[in-house]
Amino acid sequence: MADLPGSGQGQSNDPRSAELAGRLAAVRKRIAGAAKSAGRGERLPALIVVTKFHPAEDIRRLAALGVTDVGENRDQEAAAKALELADLALTWHFVGQLQTKKAKSVARYAAAVHSVDRPQLVDALGKAVQSRMDATGRAPLDCFIQVSLEDDGGTHRGGAAPTDVPLLAERIAASDALNLAGVMAVAPLGAPPEPAFEKLAGISARLVAGYPGAGGISAGMSQDLEAAIKFGATHLRIGSDILGSRPAVG
Ligand SMILES: *Cc1c(COP(=O)(O)O)cnc(C)c1O
DSSP states (O other): OTTSTTTTSOSTTOHHHHHHHHHHHHHHHHHHHHHHHTTOTTOOOEEEEEOTTSOHHHHHHHHHTTOOEEEESOHHHHHHHHHHTTTSOOEEEEOSOOOGGGHHHHHHHEEEEEEEOSHHHHHHHHHHHHHHHHHHOOOOEEEEEEBOOOTTSOOTTOOBOGGGHHHHHHHHHTOTTEEEEEEEOOOOTTSOHHHHHHHHHHHHHHHHHHOTTOOEEEOOOTTTHHHHHHTTOSEEEEOHHHHOSOOSOO
16 A cells, blocks of 8 residues: 555556556547647536445555546545545536435435436435535535437436426526536437437537536547537546556445
């Protein structure tokens, strides 16, 4: 532990840190290139490194390399890592499907939930975050409404139907403990991502018309970050292209 970067010793002797640094630089270069092609100039989207299945030590290495935002998709794993890394000034994003009974736990460490997709979850998060605000003075939780972009209207990869966005938005906006940050989506499997992200941009525009502060678009993973940036992503969620393939057992 004492030799890990982030504990003050730099990363020069740690091969895993060198590997992560190389992959991170390559992804940052792709992001800058895509933003330039999209005519977005210096307004780069935020990079959330999705660290699920990878050990807390890797997050410590990433923090030493300048990463500030990390994403996780399972509460048990995220809670344990956040506790272990409490000495770091990291912002934790919850990006996976979330059961209402986990809202209390998530409210302890997450600054944002990207997978808000049903009214019961809004209510559970609102209640849990409010009690943390009262007890610890934590900030309101940023909520992204996850939208399903499946052509058949299905929800195989999670998310609310686009027609449910207005009601969810209203419910989030009504809570003092929740901040309506925007929309989130995962591109459908086996289909080109561009039409999906274009559709998401339209959903975002309609949301922003009613809620000017809710302009966040959480979209873009390792495979499709260029397409997401082209259609206005403000938050990218990148896992495997930075960390390598996920270990078979978490
Ligand atoms: C795992 C995951 C990511 C990162 O995916 P990669 O393909 O590894 O970049 C992004 N978003 C969500 C919701 C995820 O579960």
